[in-house]
Amino acid sequence: MRRIRQTRWGLAVAVWAIALGMFFPILWMFLCSFKTEIAAVAVPPKLFFRPTLENYYAVLQRADYLAFARNSVLVSLGSTLLALALAIPAAYSMAFFPTRRTRDILLWMLSTKMLPAVGVLVPIYLLWRDLGLLDTVFGLILIDSISVLPIVVWMLFSFFREVPAVILEASRMDGATQTEELLHVLLPLCTPGIAATALLSIILCWNEAFWSLNLTTVKAATLTNFTASFSSPEGLFWAKLSAASTLSIAPILIFGWMSQRQMVRGLSFGAVK
Amino acid sequence: MATVELRNVRKQFGNHEVIHGIDLLIQDHEFIAFVGPSGCGKSTLLRMIAGLEQVTDGEVLIDGSPAQDVPPAKRGLAMVFQSYALYPHMTVAENMSFSLRLSGASKAEREQKVRAVARILEMEPLLERKPSQLSGGQLQRVAIGRAMVRQPKAFLMDEPLSNLDAALQGQMRLELARLHRELNTTMIYVTHDQLEAMTMADRIVVLNEGNVEQLGSPLELYQHPATFFVAGFIGAPKMNFLDAEVKSVSEQSLTLALAGGASVVVPRPLQELKGGEKIRLGVRAEHLALEPEGDLRGEIEALEHLGPRAYIHARLADGARLVAQTDGDTQARPGDRVAFRVRSEATHLFNASGKALTRPGPQTPLS
Numbered sequence: 204m205r206r207i208r209q210t211r212w213g214l215a216v217a218v219w220a221i222a223l224g225m226f227f228p229i230l231w232m233f234l235c236s237f238k239t240e241i242a243a244v245a246v247p248p249k250l251f252f253r254p255t256l257e258n259y260y261a262v263l264q265r266a267d268y269l270a271f272a273r274n275s276v277l278v279s280l281g282s283t284l285l286a287l288a289l290a291i292p293a294a295y296s297m298a299f300f301p302t303r304r305t306r307d308i309l310l311w312m313l314s315t316k317m318l319p320a321v322g323v324l325v326p327i328y329l330l331w332r333d334l335g336l337l338d339t340v341f342g343l344i345l346i347d348s349i350s351v352l353p354i355v356v357w358m359l360f361s362f363f364r365e366v367p368a369v370i371l372e373a374s375r376m377d378g379a380t381q382t383e384e385l386l387h388v389l390l391p392l393c394t395p396g397i398a399a400t401a402l403l404s405i406i407l408c409w410n411e412a413f414w415s416l417n418l419t420t421v422k423a424a425t426l427t428n429f430t431a432s433f434s435s436p437e438g439l440f441w442a443k444l445s446a447a448s449t450l451s452i453a454p455i456l457i458f459g460w461m462s463q464r465q466m467v468r469g470l471s472f473g474a475v476k
Numbered sequence: 477m478a479t480v481e482l483r484n485v486r487k488q489f490g491n492h493e494v495i496h497g498i499d500l501l502i503q504d505h506e507f508i509a510f511v512g513p514s515g516c517g518k519s520t521l522l523r524m525i526a527g528l529e530q531v532t533d534g535e536v537l538i539d540g541s542p543a544q545d546v547p548p549a550k551r552g553l554a555m556v557f558q559s560y561a562l563y564p565h566m567t568v569a570e571n572m573s574f575s576l577r578l579s580g581a582s583k584a585e586r587e588q589k590v591r592a593v594a595r596i597l598e599m600e601p602l603l604e605r606k607p608s609q610l611s612g613g614q615l616q617r618v619a620i621g622r623a624m625v626r627q628p629k630a631f632l633m634d635e636p637l638s639n640l641d642a643a644l645q646g647q648m649r650l651e652l653a654r655l656h657r658e659l660n661t662t663m664i665y666v667t668h669d670q671l672e673a674m675t676m677a678d679r680i681v682v683l684n685e686g687n688v689e690q691l692g693s694p695l696e697l698y699q700h701p702a703t704f705f706v707a708g709f710i711g712a713p714k715m716n717f718l719d720a721e722v723k724s725v726s727e728q729s730l731t732l733a734l735a736g737g738a739s740v741v742v743p744r745p746l747q748e749l750k751g752g753e754k755i756r757l758g759v760r761a762e763h764l765a766l767e768p769e770g771d772l773r774g775e776i777e778a779l780e781h782l783g784p785r786a787y788i789h790a791r792l793a794d795g796a797r798l799v800a801q802t803d804g805d806t807q808a809r810p811g812d813r814v815a816f817r818v819r820s821e822a823t824h825l826f827n828a829s830g831k832a833l834t835r836p837g838p839q840t841p842l843s
Contacts, residue, residue: 370563
C-alpha cells in the first residue's frame, strides 16, 4: 500500500515536471512580451519587472495582424475540410473493403511524412508558379491539406475499423446506398473520432510554417509569416518577437483549450466504447 | 412474400471452396431452417441470399428472377443479425424507421408503421430509448421489429437467439413461430441449435462442410435420417451408435454381432449385405428399454433426472457408451449393472460410407 502511494506520488511529480518543462518556453515567451527590450535580454533573467504593452503596440502598428489571422483561419479550416473530404472515402474503402495491398498503401502514405518537405520544395514551387497558386490562400490550402492527409487518413482508418462491419451490413439490408451508409451510419457513429481528427489537423495547419514561408509573401501570408517577420534583418528584438508569437499562438491555444475534452474523447474513442 | 431458389450455388474464399453447389427451392410462406455445426456454410449461404456475399457460381432467384447481381438493398429482404447490429446512435423508433426514411416515406407514415410493429412486439414504451439502454431480449425485439417494418418479401435470420439466455430463447422461439403464423412471410432461419430448427421450422436443411446432407420436415429428419451425420446431429440426446458386423442375413431379418459380443436381430434393409460386412447400428435413447434379459449389458455411469423422464448414461462391456431414456421415477443408480433391450424395428443402419440403409415398405412414423 505504501509503495503504491509512493509510486503514485513519484508519477505525479514526474508528470508535472514534464508538463512544466513543455509549458515553460510558452510562459517565458508570454512574460517576455510584456518586458522592455532591455529587460528581455537581461542576464540573469528578470522574473519580476514592470509589465508594458509597448511591444504589442509596436507589433500591431507595424503589421496588419487581422489580415494574417484571417489567412490562418482560412488556411487551417480550408485544408482540414479538404483533407477530410478526401480522407473519409479513402479510409472508408480501406477499412471496410480492404485488399491485399491496403496495408502497403497505408504505410506508403505514412512514409511520405518521412520525406523532409524541403526535398520537394523546388518542384512544388515551380508547379505552384505555373498554376498561378503562389501567394494564394487556395494554393496554401492545397499544399497543407496534402501534407496533413496521411495523418488524417490514418486516424480515420483506425476509427472506422472500430465500427463493426455488421452495422453497415444492416444498413445495406435496410436499403442504404454506399453514400447513405456513409452519411447516416458511419459518420454519425464516428463523430468523436472525426472531431478529434479535425482538431488535430486544424492545429497542424495553423502551425505549419515551411510552406507558408516559401509559397506566400503578402496576400496569403499566415500568422507564421507574421511571427517570422519579427526575427528580422534589423537584429533580434526579443520582446517584440515574443509579443508577435504570443499573438500568433493565442487563438489556437484558446481553441485547443476549449476543445480538449472533445479531443481526448475522440482519441480514446475505441478504448471507451 | 416470395420464393427463393438456389441453383448450383457455389462460394469460394480465395482458393477455398466453402459451398459446393447447392440446389434448393424455398416455398412461399415457408419457415425453413439451415442447421449444421459451425463452419458448415449455413451463414455464408444466408449471406449470399441476402446479397452481402457474392455468389462465386450458380444462381440465386427471388420470386423467379435472378438476383445474384442485385444489391442487397434492392432484393426486398430483411435480415436479423446474431449481434442485433442496431444503430447505436439512433433511438429504437429511428432504428426501426431507418429503412422507411431511406425509401422516402413521410414522417406520418413512418410513425404509424413503427407504432403498429411496436404494438405487435409489445415494445411501445421502448421507442424513445437508445439501444445502449436495452436488455438483450429487448435488443432482439428491436432487431426483429426493424426487419418487420420493411414488410420484406422474406425474413433472413442469422442465429438471432444465440445471444439470449435459455429461458428467453424458449420464449422467443414461441414468439417467432407465432410471428411467422401471423405475418405468413417466408422465413429463412440459420442456427447451429437443432432444437430451434426442430421446434420452429416447416422444413430443415442440414448442412455439413458446404453440402446439403438432408432436406425434410423435422419429423422426417428425426425418424429417417439419410446419413450418419444427420442421425447424430438431429435429436437430443444424440443417437447412440454401435459398431456391428453382419453375422447372417435371412429373408426378413439381419443378425448383427456387436463389438461387445452381444448380437441383435433387426429387420432386413433393402440394400444387399454380405456376412462379415461392417456397419453401424443407430438407436435413439427412447428405443432402448431397461430389461433384465436385454441384449446389451453394461454399467450405469450417470443419471440425469428431468422430472417426467430420466436419462441413463451407461458404459457397455466393450467400452462403448450409450444413453437410454427411462421413467422419471426409476430406481436405477450409478454403478448398477443393467441390461437394455433394443427395439429392433426402430433401429437405424448406416453403411461404411455413412449412408443410411433403408427398410422395405412405407416408412411409417415410429412412435
